[in-house]
Amino acid sequence: MNKRQSALLRIMELEFAAIELNLFLDTHPEDRCALADFEKVSQELMKAKTEFEARYGPLMNFGFGRNQGDTWRWIESPWPWEINFKGFELYGEE
Amino acid sequence: MWIYEKKLEYPVRVSSTNPRLAKVIITQYGGPDGELAASLRYLTQRYSMPTPQAKAVLTDIGTEELAHMEIVATLVYNLIRNATVEQIKAAGLDPYYVDHDKSVYFVNAEGVPWTAAYIQSKGDPIADLHENMAAEQKARATYEYLINVSDDPDVTDTLRFLRQREVVHFQRFGETLNLVHDWLSSKKVFY
Ligand SMILES: [Fe+2]
Numbered sequence: 001m002n003k004r005q006s007a008l009l010r011i012m013e014l015e016f017a018a019i020e021l022n023l024f025l026d027t028h029p030e031d032r033c034a035l036a037d038f039e040k041v042s043q044e045l046m047k048a049k050t051e052f053e054a055r056y057g058p059l060m061n062f063g064f065g066r067n068q069g070d071t072w073r074w075i076e077s078p079w080p081w082e083i084n085f086k087g088f089e090l091y092g093e094e
Numbered sequence: 095m096w097i098y099e100k101k102l103e104y105p106v107r108v109s110s111t112n113p114r115l116a117k118v119i120i121t122q123y124g125g126p127d128g129e130l131a132a133s134l135r136y137l138t139q140r141y142s143m144p145t146p147q148a149k150a151v152l153t154d155i156g157t158e159e160l161a162h163m164e165i166v167a168t169l170v171y172n173l174i175r176n177a178t179v180e181q182i183k184a185a186g187l188d189p190y191y192v193d194h195d196k197s198v199y200f201v202n203a204e205g206v207p208w209t210a211a212y213i214q215s216k217g218d219p220i221a222d223l224h225e226n227m228a229a230e231q232k233a234r235a236t237y238e239y240l241i242n243v244s245d246d247p248d249v250t251d252t253l254r255f256l257r258q259r260e261v262v263h264f265q266r267f268g269e270t271l272n273l274v275h276d277w278l279s280s281k282k283v284f285y
Contacts, residue, residue, distance in 0.1 A: 008101055016103065019158060023262065026150040027269035060099050074100075081168040085105035086248060 005083065007052050011059070014045040096157070103161040104255045107248035108172040113185035116173035117203060118243055122166045122256070124200025124208040127232040129166055133159035135213040135229065139222045145277050148219060151270045152226075155263050162256055167198045169249060220278075223271040230264035 021038040028034060049059055050066075057073025058065030067073055122128040136156030143149045174187070174196045182191045190205055200208035216222050237257035244250045 009105065012101060012103070012105065015101075019103070020262070023151070023154055023158075023266050026154055027147050027266055027273065029147065059101060060097050062097055064097050080100060080102045080164065081106075081171050083102075083106075084108055084172060086107045086109065 004056055005085065007048070007055070008083075009085075011045065011048050011052060014041060014048055017041045018045055096160075102165055102168060103158070104165060104252060106165060106168045106172065106252055108169065109246045109248045111176045111181065112173045112246055112249075113177045113182050113187045115244060115246060115249060116170045117185055117187050117190070119166060119173070119240060119249070119253075120170050120198075120201060121203040122233070122236060122240070123163060123170060123198065125202035125236070126212045127229065127236045128202075128208075129159050129163035129233075130200055130208055131212045132229055132233060133157075133163060134210075135215070136226065138213075139215045139226070142215070142217045142219070142222075143274075144219055145270075145274055147273050148223075148270050151266055155266065158259070158263075162259065165252060165256065169252060170198050171196075173249070219274045220271070223267055223274060226267045227264055227271070230260045230267060234260040234264070 018038065018041050021034055021041060024034050025031065025038060053059055053066050054068060057069075057076055058067050061074060065074075124130055133156050136152045136159065140149055140152035140156065143152055174182070177185075177187075177196065179188075179191070182188055190199075190201070193199070202208075214222070214225055216225070234257055237253050237260065241250055241253050241257065244253060
C-alpha cells in the first residue's frame, strides 16, 4: 500500500459517507441532523480531494479537478481498474 | 451532464486469476438484474417522475449504479486479465474468449448479450417504482448467489458491499413510493 492509495482510500471513505447522506436527504430533505452531517462530510471531502490533486493530479475531468504543473496529469496511470487493493486492511475489518 | 471521477466507489481486491468466477460475476455487468440494467432503468425513468424527491432519487441511484457497473467490470477484468488459454478453456470461458478476448462485454452468466427488454419505463410512477424495488431485490439475491459461489474471500468482500447497496436502494425507493402516493392522494388521484 503506497501513500497515493492510502490518500485515495481516505477520499473513498469520505465520499461513501457523502453518497449515503445524499440518498437519505433525497427522501428526508428537512432532516437537520443529516443536513449538518452532509455539510461536515462534504467539507472534509473537498479538503482531501484538493490535497490529493495537488500531489497526484486531477481526480475529476472537465475542470472539476485542478491540474497543477506543466504536464496534463489526467492521463497518468493508474486508472481505477488498474489498482488492486490486495494486502490492504479495509476499515472495519478484523 | 456527468463528470467522471478517477476512483472506484469501493476498493477492489482480487486474490488470483479466476476465469471461472469472472464467468458468473459478469452477469452483474450485462445480465437482467445487473448494474447496467439498473442504471439505465433509473436514469430513463426519471424524466417522467412527478415529485422533487423522486427525480433526485432516480438521478442519484442511477448514477451510483454506474459506479457499481465499474466495480463489477474491475472485478471481471482483474479475474481474467492474466488467464492463460488453458485456464480459460478449463473454466468454460472459451466461447466468450473467441468473441471478446479478455475485454469486458455486456453479457449474462450464460453469454447472452444485454437487451433493453430487461428494463421498462412505464411513465406511471407507481408502476415504475414497484419495478425498481423488485429490481433491487433481484440484484440483492444475485449477489447472494455470487457470494455462495465465490472461492475468493477478497472478491466476496466487494460482492458484500454491492449486496448491501441494493438493500439501501430498496429502502430509498420504498420511501419514494410512499411520497409519490402522498402526492397523488393530495391531488385526489387514486391508483
Ligand atoms: Fe441498486
